[in-house]
Amino acid sequence: MAEYHLVAPLKDSDVEKLNIGDVVYISGEAFTCRSRLQKYIFDEKNVLPVSIKDRNVLIHNGPIVVKENGKWKLVSFMPTSSIRFEKWGAKSVDEWNLKMIVGKTTMGKKTMEMMKEKKCVHVSPQSVSPNLWIDSIEVQDVYLYDELGRIEACWFFRLDDIGPFIVDIDTKGNNYFDALEQEVLKKRDEVLKSIGVDPDFEYTELYRER
Amino acid sequence: MIKTEIYEQVIFETIKRGATEISKDVKLAFERAIEKETKQDAKKGLIATLKSMEMSKIRENPLCVDTGWPIFYFKVGNECELEGGFMELENATRRAVAKATEKGYIRATMKHPLTGYDPGNNVGENIPNFTYKFVDGKDIEIIYVAKGGGSECFGGTRHKVIAYADGVEGIKKFVVDCFVASTRAGAICPPSVLGVGIGGTANVAANLAKEAACLRTVGSSHPEKAFNDIEKELYKALNGLGIGIMGAGGDTSVLAVNVEYAYTHIAGICVATSSNCMVARRASTLIKDGGEVILQESPTWFDNRS
Ligand code: SF4
Numbered sequence: 349m350a351e352y353h354l355v356a357p358l359k360d361s362d363v364e365k366l367n368i369g370d371v372v373y374i375s376g377e378a379f380t381c382r383s384r385l386q387k388y389i390f391d392e393k394n395v396l397p398v399s400i401k402d403r404n405v406l407i408h409n410g411p412i413v414v415k416e417n418g419k420w421k422l423v424s425f426m427p428t429s430s431i432r433f434e435k436w437g438a439k440s441v442d443e444w445n446l447k448m449i450v451g452k453t454t455m456g457k458k459t460m461e462m463m464k465e466k467k468c469v470h471v472s473p474q475s476v477s478p479n480l481w482i483d484s485i486e487v488q489d490v491y492l493y494d495e496l497g498r499i500e501a502c503w504f505f506r507l508d509d510i511g512p513f514i515v516d517i518d519t520k521g522n523n524y525f526d527a528l529e530q531e532v533l534k535k536r537d538e539v540l541k542s543i544g545v546d547p548d549f550e551y552t553e554l555y556r557e558r
Numbered sequence: 559m560i561k562t563e564i565y566e567q568v569i570f571e572t573i574k575r576g577a578t579e580i581s582k583d584v585k586l587a588f589e590r591a592i593e594k595e596t597k598q599d600a601k602k603g604l605i606a607t608l609k610s611m612e613m614s615k616i617r618e619n620p621l622c623v624d625t626g627w628p629i630f631y632f633k634v635g636n637e638c639e640l641e642g643g644f645m646e647l648e649n650a651t652r653r654a655v656a657k658a659t660e661k662g663y664i665r666a667t668m669k670h671p672l673t674g675y676d677p678g679n680n681v682g683e684n685i686p687n688f689t690y691k692f693v694d695g696k697d698i699e700i701i702y703v704a705k706g707g708g709s710e711c712f713g714g715t716r717h718k719v720i721a722y723a724d725g726v727e728g729i730k731k732f733v734v735d736c737f738v739a740s741t742r743a744g745a746i747c748p749p750s751v752l753g754v755g756i757g758g759t760a761n762v763a764a765n766l767a768k769e770a771a772c773l774r775t776v777g778s779s780h781p782e783k784a785f786n787d788i789e790k791e792l793y794k795a796l797n798g799l800g801i802g803i804m805g806a807g808g809d810t811s812v813l814a815v816n817v818e819y820a821y822t823h824i825a826g827i828c829v830a831t832s833s834n835c836m837v838a839r840r841a842s843t844l845i846k847d848g849g850e851v852i853l854q855e856s857p858t859w860f861d862n863r864s
Binding site for chain 1: 707
């Protein structure tokens with residue numbers, strides 16, 4: 349597994365060399381979004397009030413930011429679960445020309461297909477360590493603060509070599525967690541047997557699941 | 559009589575402590591996990607998390623950015639007298655939650671479920687939420703839990719009513735399968751403190767599971783052998799799955815499995831799970847009748863769980 353220190357905006361060649369399981373650190377400009385922003389843009393058909401050309405790293409995240417002496421101060425930061433944005437994932441990759449999504453968990457099938465086509469990767473944290481990251485993030489600006497609220501707003505960050513994040517979706521359509529899931533499922537059967545449970549145990553049907 | 563001024567300040571300080579300071583039992587569990595871990599990346603992740611949590615106390619910032627649902631448990635002496643009564647206790651809690659949000663100790667996470675409206679202070683319909691337990695005496699124990707979104711939303715918290723005929727085998731299978739599903743891609747932020755509730759109506763089982771996950775000391779045991787056996791078996795079994803920190807592979811997948819139960823209708827046994835994420839945030843403070851304030855290392859919600 350290789351380790352890379354990348355600088356955004358990212359080029360196709362920066363992300364094409366990445367494989368699942370690789371470790372990356374990121375510098376440069378990024379922006380944040382959560383569900384409210386994607387709903388606002390893609391479902392409610394509003395436009396982002398600012399250009400994100402040259403800003404192709406998206407962080408799924410709702411930071412804690414407070415104003416201190418007229419300046420934004422980042423209090424805490426942890427990427428949030430990407431899987432819950434699946435509904436808008438492919439659209440975001442396509443319309444925002446993303447090269448990297450930083451988020452907890454991973455993305456689903458539809459987004460993965462778009463990521464393969466548009467050359468984009470997903471990376472996720474392997475710890476819950478806000479304090480090892482916040483000193484490396486400068487808050488540059490915020491948009492839609494009044495419309496969407498503090499944590500759903502679109503924050504502009506400048507990153508200084510933050511990581512480590514593991515590449516869980518590469519540009520070739522591989523998913524790190526899919527491979528791991530197969531191993532866990534194999535162990536599940538042994539583990540169930542070890543505590544006296546038949547892995548194929550069938551529950552009495554109290555009602556029909558619909 | 560305990561003055562409003564005193565309990566309101568205690569509630570605020572308890573929120574701050576719960577959100578920003580790692581509990582002693584959780585720290586111990588992390589240290590043990592680090593020592594045991596054989597996968598290098600997982601070991602690094604555990605070390606980074608512990609380091610960040612220790613820094614939070616000094617920086618007075620949250621252990622994790624998502625401070626989730628603000629939940630309160632009050633263990634109240636039967637003769638406890640509060641200035642303004644219990645409605646004022648709840649009002650004071652709402653004020654303390656708003657103040658802690660403004661100070662950045664907790665994030666403004668609570669929204670209207672349909673419109674998405676953000677009050678900006680974590681106070682709204684049924685939030686913060688309150689649970690009471692009555693005991694002998696005149697004191698009150700105030701417990702704050704910051705229940706993170708990841709560990710709540712992605713299948714870590716579920717329930718199923720099984721037939722009495724399906725018994726312990728059905729209970730254990732449900733817990734293992736919920737855990738496997740909910741830890742995929744690290745969704746519930748393992749290693750988890752997993753609570754299991756058995757029996758009662760669905761809400762009773764779910765509440766017991768939540769209390770087992772959030773209020774029991776990590777490393778404690780159920781005093782009844784049958785339930786302690788399930789705790790030990792599941793602890794070993796879940797740690798044998800190779801899920802690891804953030805679901806990326808490793809030796810420690812749960813920090814603890816805690817089981818609580820209620821008598822049930824033989825027509826069905828409800829099994830509920832509730833997972834607390836690795837940062838396992840909560841704090842407990844006791845206020846004595848005379849106003850003396852005692853910071854507790856761990857909640858004492860349950861008796862005889864050591
Ligand atoms: S589930 Fe994960 S991201 Fe959410 S509060 Fe817990 S540790 Fe933080």
